[in-house]
Amino acid sequence: MPFEERKKPRITLIDVAQHANVSRATASLVIRKSPLVGAETRMRVEKAMRDLGYVYNMGAARLRAERSYTAGVIVPNLTNPFFAELLSGIEAVIDAAGMVVILGNSGDSAERQDMMMRRMREHSVDGVIICPAADTGPEFMRQFAQSGLPLVQALRHVSDEFDYAGADYAGGIAQAVDHLAALGHRRIAFAVHGPVHSAYNERVDGFRDAMLSRGLDPLRIIRVPNPVGEIAGAASLLFDGHQHPTAVICFNDVVALGLSAGLHDRGLRIGEDISLIGFDDVSDAETMRPRLTSVSTAPVTIGQTAAQLLLDRLSDPRREARRLVTRSVLHIRQTCGLIAVSALQ
Template identity: 50%
Template sequence: MRQKRVTLEEIAQAAGVSRATVSLVVRKSPLVADHTRERVERIMAEMDYVRDIGAARLRNNSSRTVGVIVPNLVNSFFTEFLSGVEDVMAQDDRVVLLANSRDDPWRQDAILQRFRGHGVDGVILCPAVGTEPQLPARIAGWGMPLVQALREVGPPLDFAGADYVAAVGLAVRHLVAQGCSRLAFLSVTARTSAREERLSGFARALAETGITNAGVVEADLTWEGAAQSAAQVLALGTRPDAVLCFNDVLAAGLMAGLRRAGCEPGRDIAVVGLDDLPLAELTHPALTSVAMDAPRIGRNAAGLLARRLADPAAVPQRDIVAPRLVVRDSSFQKV
């Protein structure tokens, strides 16, 4: 038998306040005194109150939900990114619906259609590989606010990301300071704006420092794919003394592959990642990486979407996080 919902009137009676006061507490209004809020929240917990989102949706013409689409869940960067999104959306009493496009634009489109069917208030999208540049305009035609994150397609719109060009520059200058002179880049195969920005930063940093470009190797974004790339790295015509990796997942896999080949990361060859995920401290040796602050990027993306929901006519804005180098044992000192 379905249990009857506790009402605002019942909460108000038990707490000795008005229904309007309880409503303000539920909506996290700053107009309620702290001691009153604490009493009402305690009563709500004791009576197992749950807000009727369906009724709120009818009153406000809002689902109180937003959609987030990421290209994979192999990289824990996206789970940290999501935590940042949820931090902001929870403050606005919104539920986050997460979907994985698996870097497939057809699957991505199907997810967007389901989001439309559920009436989400807006979407945060990390576009899949092969996303048509016209997609943001299509989404705008549906009346669905959109923020792109980490990758982007189409004309400049609301976007949250990191400065990948600066990040690569930090890593390259660090390796040069360590005495490295022949640098390779281990990239994902996926052609995205994030890849192009990293490669652009790589070319710029090489030109600025004058060190040798040992070559670019591509690998699938899997642990084993990255490990297998070690053979290609070691077979480059100019054997590198350092490898900069697209992200920490590739860096960790590469180091495992190098050890299989009898080459010790941090001693025989330096390895640096990008993102500074928690796994960077768990690899052997501990991975030098450039921190991108995934939770902060998630919070920025959510903030941009909240801004867009409040003011649909607002001028598009870009929030870019500055990178930070975190030095560990994988980038040995040669000088």
């Protein structure tokens, strides 16, 4: 028998609809994950698809809809667990919308970011969620938006012209300062690292404002090296001055984990001899001993918010740009304690 005669006829959406005893339009809504279809009907159509072996022709659907059902996501650093949590939030919402994510890593390089954005355009993504590389200006965003590519800023803010999903960095830093001050700490340092961008500035400005509001020295800001492996060795920077800090707030949990190792190597007990607070509260905070007190910026929630902003933008390209900021919350664990009497002298 010739191969053509042995081929099974292709199952169509009409076949699925007839098998499930629904209209073709209803079957189409199920495939597109529309909320307009009831749960029982959805289950019946999905069972019919499985029974018949129906395979949705995404390529044809893209041609009909002039959409790729893909969302680009560009982040600056895939080694930081914070971005893994952000991505999980994005994917949950994008997947529920029947779309898939194309991920790019800019390495916080403006040149590589430009290349990644152009690759996204070549793959005809419907829109891009971007955590802009340092030194990204509004013009960079505009050139792609003007070509019809919807953009959402995540974590770092470049321009009010575009949707933004981020965290209340200054509010989180203020909570950390207030907690340490309540424990009696007056000499509080802020350990920063990485390139300067909006999230960096909001943290630093938040630290200075919170310290000044309590009459404390806002200038105890040290900069540790960017390579993670060198942060522990930078703990010595905390003790270069005449009066050593009794507590340290860290730019993120990566810095906190590195400094905790360096302080331990100096024979200091975290939470007793010196207090330590991280920022972002990623899952690694629970694995450190003593457990790390950290400001949660809810990266999963921010990811979900950014994805929803993109979906809303796709459904209504003319809507006004929105700025949605997630509240930061200090999670108190074991790395902060009452100031030692000796430290007051």
